Amino acid sequence: MLRKLVSGLAWATILPFSLSLDSPRQFQLTVTWENRSPDGFSRNMILVNGQSPGPAIEINEGEEVWVTVLNQMPFPTTMHYHGIEMLNTPWSDGVPGVTQREIPPGGSFLYKWKATQYGAYWYHAHRHGQLDDGQYGPLTIHPKENTPTPFSLISQDRNTITAIENAVANAKPIQLTEWRHLPSDDIRKIEIAANMEVPCYDSLLINGKGKVDCWSANKTASLLSPEQKQLLAIIPGINSMTAKSCLPAVIDAKVIAAGFPTNISGIPPQIFDICTPTTGSQTVIEIKKGESESTARNGTTWVALNVIGAYSTITTTFSIDELPMWVYAVDGEYIIPQLVNAITITNGDRYSVLVQLNTVGDYTIRHASTLPVQLIAGQATLSYRDGREPVPKNQTSKPYINEGGTALAPTVVFYNQTMQKAFPPSPVADNADQTFILTMGNTDAAYKWALNGTSQPQTLDVDNPILFKPQPNLLNNLTITTRNNTWIDLIFVATHIPQPAHPIHKHSTKMWLIGSGHGVFKWPSVAAAKQEIPQSFNLVDPPKRDGFSTLDASRGPTWTAVRYHVTNPGAWFLHCHIQSHLLGGMSIVIQDGIDHWPTTPPEYLNYKG
Structure with missing residues (x-):
């Protein structure tokens, strides 16, 4: 594979540096x-x-x-x-x-x-x-x-593979985010005053650019999902989304607050009910035919994109009009490629994709929220140009998805995580040495969340990091402890209903998603559960990632099981990547490899700023 060697600094700094590959x-x-x-x-x-x-x-x-x-x-x-x-x-x-x-x-x-x-x-x-x-x-x-790369599974033509390799060496990042017009600290104060989360946003951005769209009531109504229609029917007399295409705060208070008392009078109208459109700006990714080695002899050009879900709360559908995508890596590691039209992306996800360009023109890049709390979408443009061919006039690319994140045809293919296979294979152990069953849900308020029953921020001491003072015998709701070179099962259970899917991220170590299901997890271990429900587990070739979404628990209990290998001793964070859930306490610290604990260098141990 061709490797893009980078040297020196990526941008001007005041730091000294060396071009030697032996230097930092x-x-x-x-x-x-x-x-x-x-x-x-x-x-x-x-x-x-x-x-x-x-x-x-x-x-x-x-x-x-x-x-x-x-x-x-x-x-x-x-x-x-x-x-x-x-x-x-x-x-x-x-x-x-x-x-x-x-x-x-x-x-x-x-x-x-x-x-x-x-x-x-x-x-x-x-x-x-x-x-x-x-x-x-x-x-x-x-x-x-x-x-080893999987590109020969996309094409066996050597010239095409070379073009793909060059595209991958020059992959372009696409960072997807939602955006609010109030700073995060102000939003947190509003949530505490209202005693509930306020998951309504002003815009969606792609590479930091976007605009505020205020849709008509008719357009919003045409995009409503069956679930959104059911939610709107909860309170008689309310049958439409707000001007921001959000569920009304009074319905969020009933659904998202999950039975906790709320104070919606503490929510400013601009959060849910007021929408002021802007012209904004749009990211344009320009690709010029023949100006890079990613154009094959047959005239087609390949472009690689690293799609990053830098979201705070939402999950979206991502697609590029008219252009199928080969997903060739997930969360940084190669997989057996999947050819898809759309990808479901949530907090922290990374999907590396290859797109084959044949015809000059502009192709709309889309991401649209799929969470029921709000209908909102954002766009960018992939612009493919050839100086020798005219650009089609009044061209409008044909989308695979609508602004509600829904496929526009039954032929639209979504990325299938269940079918995700590592390339080359990455085997998982048949059995675990330890099992930790972690409950998820609210604690004593609708804006407070817990992973294993206790809200973390109340006890985390920023002046005395856990890495500096490990506790070998500690095993409680805030910290779990493992030994080096052991296999660990984490089973996330949602018993408090309703609650959404949680994008769980583990620092340092990737995990294998070995099982999931609906209903109560009534077993002490995966081994015991596998004897009764073997169809719910995959220990042969499960997906491997550094973050997984648990199953949605809007109607009943669910569980999700992951397995990882302890190979990097230290204090590592495990948390929900929804920012309001993390701020609400949905996290624990894992003391991995307590028997091989690292010695912190003095410059970090004594750091004061």
Whole structure:
């Protein structure tokens, strides 16, 4: 496989550097709090090196990486490198209270780690709701030479494979986010005052650009799903979504609050009921035929895209009009490719896709929310040009999905995670050494969430990270402890009804999704459950990822089982990646490999900012 060797700094910094591949690859990320208008509405937000998303970090597998984060904001922050295993460097994982102390205003922090993986990743804030305020950016690790690739399963023509390899070496990031016109701290205060979450957004962005669309009542009504129609019928006299195409707050209070008392008078009208359209802006990804080695001899051009779900809350359908996508990697690792028209994407997901371009023109990139709480969509443009061919006049590309995220024809093929197979195969152990059954749900308020019964933020000490003071015998609702080189089963059970699917992310270690089902998980282990319901498990070739969505529990209990191998001792965060759930406490810390606990270097142990 052709490898894109990157050297030096990805952008101008004040740090010294060397072009030697034996020297650390050094980057500087400066975070600031400034006024910008990504969707046409101005508000203060977080910029990374003056932009959001932040600049792309590109490195080669095997390199040492140094990232200096300079905090020029009026409040503390940290930076997490999502999906990076941080092998033997847990102090660079970026979680306050777990692996580091916060970076104070005016302070800096040097994250040192080794790129032991390849693939598509991203970096983002891991303090409060700062991800929602724009602190994120793409991260790509180019694989070592001779890394096995699955591209011969897409084409056996050597010239085409070479074009694909070159496209992959120059993959373009697409970061998908939702956006609000109020900062995350203000939203959190509103949720606490209302005693409920407020999952209604102003716009969807692609690579930091978008606009506010205010749909007519007729358009919104035409896009309603059967579930949304049922929800609107809960309260007599209410039969339509709000001006923002959201479920009315009074219905959210009944459904999302799950029986807890609420105070919807504490929610400003602009959250649910007021929509003011903007012209905004749109991301355009330009591809020029013949200007790169990704054009094959048959005249077709290949483009690779790293699609990153940098969402706070929602799940979407993603597609590109008229252009099927070969999904060739998921969460940074190669898979047996799937040819699809659409992909369901949620918080933290990364899908690497290849698109074959044959005809010049503009093709609309779409993502549309599939959660019942709101109908909202966003767009960008993939522009394919050839200087020798005229662009079709008044061209409008034909979509695979509508603005409700629903397929427009029965022939539209969605990515199938159940059929996801690692390339090359990545076997999972037949049995686990330990099993932890983790309950999910609200605690004493609708905005408070728990993973294993207790809301985490109440006890996490940002001044004394768990990495610095492990407790070998600790086993409680906030922390679980494992031994090195053992296999662990985590079984996530949703017994409090209703509750949504939760995108669960484990830091450091990828997990295998070995089973899931509806109903109560009544067994002490997977082994016991497998004897009664073997059809619910796959221990032969299950999907492997660093994040999985649990099954939706809107109508009854559900369970999801994952298995992982303890190979990287340290304190690692396990949490729901929905930001309001994380802020509400839906997280635990895993003390992995307590018998081989790493010694934290003095510069991290004694860090004060």
